[in-house]
Amino acid sequence: MKYIVVLGDGMADEPLAELGGKTPLEHARTPNMDRMAREGACGMLRTIPDGFEAGSDIANMAVLGYAPEKYYTGRGPLEALSMGVDLAPDDVAYRCNLVTIEENRMADFSAGHISSDEGKDLFAALQLEIPEVMLKAGVSYRNLLVVHGGKGSATTPPHDIVGQDITSYLPTGGDADLLRRCMETSRQVFSDHPVNTSRTMAKKRLANHIWPWSGGHKPAFPSFKEKYGKNGGIISAVDLLNGIGRCAGMEIISVPGATGYLDTDYHAKARYALDAIKRLDFVYIHIEAPDEAGHLGSVEEKVKAIEQVDGVVGTILDAFDGVVAVLPDHPTPIRAKTHTRDPVPFVIRGKGTDGTDSYSEKSARNGGYGTKNATEFLSFLFG
Numbered sequence: 001m002k003y004i005v006v007l008g009d010g011m012a013d014e015p016l017a018e019l020g021g022k023t024p025l026e027h028a029r030t031p032n033m034d035r036m037a038r039e040g041a042c043g044m045l046r047t048i049p050d051g052f053e054a055g056s057d058i059a060n061m062a063v064l065g066y067a068p069e070k071y072y073t074g075r076g077p078l079e080a081l082s083m084g085v086d087l088a089p090d091d092v093a094y095r096c097n098l099v100t101i102e103e104n105r106m107a108d109f110s111a112g113h114i115s116s117d118e119g120k121d122l123f124a125a126l127q128l129e130i131p132e133v134m135l136k137a138g139v140s141y142r143n144l145l146v147v148h149g150g151k152g153s154a155t156t157p158p159h160d161i162v163g164q165d166i167t168s169y170l171p172t173g174g175d176a177d178l179l180r181r182c183m184e185t186s187r188q189v190f191s192d193h194p195v196n197t198s199r200t201m202a203k204k205r206l207a208n209h210i211w212p213w214s215g216g217h218k219p220a221f222p223s224f225k226e227k228y229g230k231n232g233g234i235i236s237a238v239d240l241l242n243g244i245g246r247c248a249g250m251e252i253i254s255v256p257g258a259t260g261y262l263d264t265d266y267h268a269k270a271r272y273a274l275d276a277i278k279r280l281d282f283v284y285i286h287i288e289a290p291d292e293a294g295h296l297g298s299v300e301e302k303v304k305a306i307e308q309v310d311g312v313v314g315t316i317l318d319a320f321d322g323v324v325a326v327l328p329d330h331p332t333p334i335r336a337k338t339h340t341r342d343p344v345p346f347v348i349r350g351k352g353t354d355g356t357d358s359y360s361e362k363s364a365r366n367g368g369y370g371t372k373n374a375t376e377f378l379s380f381l382f383g
Contacts, residue, residue, distance in 0.1 A: 001350075002322035003230075003282045003381060004273060007063065008309040009056060009238075010291025010332030012344045012361055018299060024290075024334070025345075026360040028306040032314035033326055033347060033359040040349035042356045043369025045377060047330055047344060054339035055157065056291070057214070057240055059329035062374035064248065064284070065228070066221055074152075074216020078243030080144055082252075083136055087218040092150025092175060094215035095240075097158050098122065098141045098207040101187075105165055109158035109295070110141040112205025113261060118195045119143060122207055126189050130182050138239050139260060145182065145212045150175050155213035159295050160338045171212065179212050186210040223249035224282075228382060233276045235269050236260070236286035251280065260288045262301055266308045270315035277320065287312065291339075294332030302334060323350035325381055326359070343371055348381065 011025060019027040047059040049068055057075040058068045076093035087093055098119055100108035120137040127135045136144040151174035161169050171179040187209050190196055196206045224232040227248075234245035235253045237260035242252050255272045257265030266287065273283045287309050293302035313326055327346035330339045345364030347356075354368025372380065 002277055002280075002320075003325070004277060004285065004316055004320060004322065005283070005325045005327070005381075006285045006309065006313055006316065007060070007287065008290045008306065008326070008328050009286060009288045010294045010330060010339065011306055011309065011328035012331035012342070013294065013302070014331070014333045014335060016299060016334060023361055024299060024302045024306055026362065028303045028310070030306065030310040030359060032310045032317055034357070035317065036313065036324065036326060036347045036349040037356040037359040037363065039353065040347055041352055041354035041369055042345060042347045042359065042364040042367030044343040044364055044367070044371040045327060045346050045374050046371065047374040048341045053157070054330050054341045055214075056238075056329055056339070057244070059374065060241060060244055060286070063327070063329060063377055064224070064244065065375055065378045066244075066248070067375050071219055071221055073219045075214035075240060076144065077216045077218050078247065079138065079142070079239040080136070080146065080243065081218070081246045082239040082243035083138055083144060085136055085144065085146065087146070088148070089217070090149045092147045092152050092215045092217060094145045094147070094155070094179070094212035096135070096143045096145040097211045097213070098143065099158050099209050099211045100205045100207065101166060101209045104167065105163060106158055106161045107163075108205045109162055109211070111207035112199070114141050114207045116140055118199075118207065121195050122190060122193060125193055126186055126210070129185050129189055133178070133182060139237065141207075142239055143210075145210070147175050147178060147215070150215065152215050153179055155215065157213050158211045162295075162337060175215070182212070183210055219247055221247040225249060228282075228378065230281035230382070232282040232284065233280045234284045234286065235273055235276070236288070237264060238286065238288050241286045245284075250284075251276070253283070261292055262289045262305060264289060266312050267315060270312045273316065274319050277322070285312065290328070291332045294334060295337055297334050297337045299334055317349070323348065323381065346377070351381070
């Protein structure tokens with residue numbers, strides 16, 4: 001038997017008055033997910049263990065069966081591995097966003113979704129001024145800062161404090177003095193950089209600051225093959241997910257046109273997954289767009305992103321006769337504009353039925369599978 005999981009990042013939400021008391025998932029037109037519910041069965045999944053932040057790193061590790069309590073060291077090192085950075089044992093890798101700070105407030109955690117080329121130019125200029133750390137440009141606003149011989153620091157994800165004063169959220173402990181110095185240097189270097197001059201003329205958000213967060217040492221996972229006896233692959237435009245895949249020894253399947261944003265090539269992901277499943281036992285398709293819409297607080301974009309995810313599901317169902325599962329990793333409610341810890345709905349086609357007629361948070365709460373812990377999900381799926 002072969003298996004495909006389609007994960008719509010942040011797809012779950014809360015009932016919204018502007019949608020008549022429905023969630024975006026209930027409101028969206030999702031004929032393919034609803035078909036899965038009719039032909040399969042639903043349940044709820046706890047993806048965030050007690051004591052952990054509701055992050056995509058924690059949730060996706062858990063869904064793939066790697067208990068965060070045992071294996072998680074931070075988001076930064078996972079992204080470093082995805083970017084091909086070979087961390088030394090005493091290196092601490094931090095995720096490093098390009099952000100927009102206005103009047104000492106976090107105006108935009110993505111610097112207006114700055115392009116990768118612009119980010120690369122900014123990081124090259126900054127590296128000349130702070131040679132004591134290693135900077136690595138990634139995709140768009142998602143970049144990397146590595147402290148050699150680092151101690152780690154308490155940090156805050158920038159997407160959790162949009163609109164808030166940053167003063168009480170600056171790094172503390174361990175590497176904090178160095179990180180704060182790098183942040184201040186970035187403000188000075190970026191202020192008159194040609195990238196921001198161009199962005200000002202184009203009336204775009206400025207990338208006027210770096211924001212390091214979620215640092216950690218290199219983790220050590222057992223391989224996916226060792227754990228499940230199956231060859232697995234992962235499709236994602238997000239370095240974090242590819243880092244988790246690399247740690248697990250999964251095949252990283254690159255898809256042209258996959259951006260990790262609302263404009264990603266959804267159907268290319270489906271096509272590449274169908275090609276990969278011919279040689280693999282398991283493919284994990286991660287789609288970031290619903291999460292980005294949730295962070296933006298855009299109901300319209302979130303509904304649109306969910307419908308695009310449904311299109312991916314339809315392409316899979318039409319061409320694949322194995323077991324298919326669909327789920328989010330965590331909710332990203334429009335109200336909160338950030339992740340929450342609530343359980344998420346899942347649906348599986350190919351392991352029996354439970355009489356459910358649609359896929360949503362509400363219907364899954366009454367599904368035949370009940371509520372499960374995410375670290376058990378793939379063992380259950382493969383069982």
